[in-house]
Amino acid sequence: MTETAAVPTALLRARAEIDLGALRANVRTLRARVGDLAVMAVVKADGYGHGAVRCARAAVEAGATWLGTATPEEALALRAAGLTQRALCWLWVPGGPWRQAIEADIDVSLSGMWALREVTEAARAAGRTARVQLKADTGLGRNGCQPGADWAELVAAALRAEAEGLVRVTGLWSHFACADEPGHPSIAAQLTRFREMVAYAEGQGVRPEVRHIANSPATLTLPETHFDLVRPGIAMYGLSPSPEIGTPADFGLRPVMTLSASLALVKRVPGEHGVSYGHHYVTPGPTTLGLVPLGYGDGIPRHASGAGPVLVDGKWRTVAGRVAMDQFVVDLGGDEPPVGSRAVLFGPGEGGEPTAEDWAAACGTIGYEIVTRIGSRVPRVYVNEEERG
Structure with a gap:
């Protein structure tokens, strides 16, 4: 384990x-x-x-x-x-x-x-x-x-x-x-x-x-x-078994896992700049790109390429191009958050971040797979370990 x-x-x-x-x-x-x-x-x-x-x-x-x-x-x-x-x-x-x-x-x-x-x-x-x-x-x-x-x-x-x-x-x-x-x-x-x-x-x-x-x-x-x-x-673990029967909130449940990373790089690029393997995403104009240091080696689905949502600097971004083994890119649309800024892939959704269900929808899978596949290279950090009196 x-x-x-x-x-x-x-x-x-x-x-x-x-x-x-x-x-x-x-x-x-x-x-x-x-x-x-x-x-x-x-x-x-x-x-x-x-x-x-x-x-x-x-x-x-x-x-x-x-x-x-x-x-x-x-x-x-x-x-x-x-x-x-x-x-x-x-x-x-x-x-x-x-x-x-x-x-x-x-x-x-x-x-x-x-x-x-x-x-x-x-x-x-x-x-x-x-x-x-x-x-x-x-x-x-x-x-x-x-x-x-x-x-x-x-x-x-x-x-x-x-x-x-x-x-x-x-x-x-x-x-x-x-x-x-x-x-x-x-x-x-x-x-x-x-x-x-x-x-x-x-x-x-x-x-x-x-x-x-x-x-x-x-x-x-x-x-x-x-x-x-x-x-x-x-x-x-605070996820609904399926959207058809209701959301976690409908049952009084709260998602337990929040997955995030620190931006490893923020840089300006010109228009028509290819992004990641195969250049399946090409910037439509001058913009900024943010590098998120997570990839399919950490359990991020490759099926999220071009689709996975990420909250960076208060805005939803989308995976730009292919998810690689260790990293993926988001188009920041000209914004320039500092390197090291937090990129939240999913969580309870209470802070505007995507949820595991949003990732499941983007990848054509279920929330179970999204949380279960996060690998051992990602540290688990436990909060609220002690019961509050």
Whole structure:
């Protein structure tokens, strides 16, 4: 997990400011929507680029009682950092670190018989009962056990392993395909299928601690999907799962990351001056150019070439020409802010700066990708680390 220290020299180039106060407030807002139900703070992919350990701690301070990761390595890193809350990891491959996860008291997700066989072998070797959750494919078509005979086989085998003391089935769960598209017919179909698969497992004798299917959009808009636990991911970081269901402000959320850099150069150029590789931008007349020392090596999408918005000297500018590996250029239109002036790529939008959603729209992608792809070369600078009394 990349939680980069804030180094003074690096701060002169770029920084991703992470507002842990905003994250705590977002978690509390999400908790208020679900009442007494449990909240799993999803911190996979290094906390969606925000820093998994720091964000996990802040989420726990705000009342999250579970942590969620994709890979076992991510979950084990949380344990190594001293986080002892219930944790679930769900993306396994054969030969994974099952025993380490069992010994670290991590819940592991099973989608098929091969995974059950491997976790029971690891439980025997460890001399400990493994906490397992059975994942149902209710229609996403990705990970998860198919309904019907496959589900019946997995449930029966898990119950046999439970009777032997090798596993404890702690959860039954699934994931939506289109919860971010209001009214999509798959939502009701998946919810019905999930209820059926849960009812079957419980009818066979499974007694889960938690049943869960609600991701961020379902947490925000589909209360009938909340069951025992909700799993907010992107919403915890203050981004909306999709423009169709509303803006962050509509849900009382505030973006947590602000990405900025210091202008490395400001210079005057004549008209018809080519800018960056391929000269896809040529100045229409005499102007000034500002050099922003961030590029696709830092996670700035190359698709933002000619489109990405940046706030410099109080005005929105646009990436001029191609984004290169380490830098890109903005046309300052004749303005001459001092070298070192702050260029804000995205943030909450409260100071007139673009948001991650503005960048997503410019690149034809989603806000998740914009924040998650910011690389380790950009220091994370944490603010509001302490709770205010």
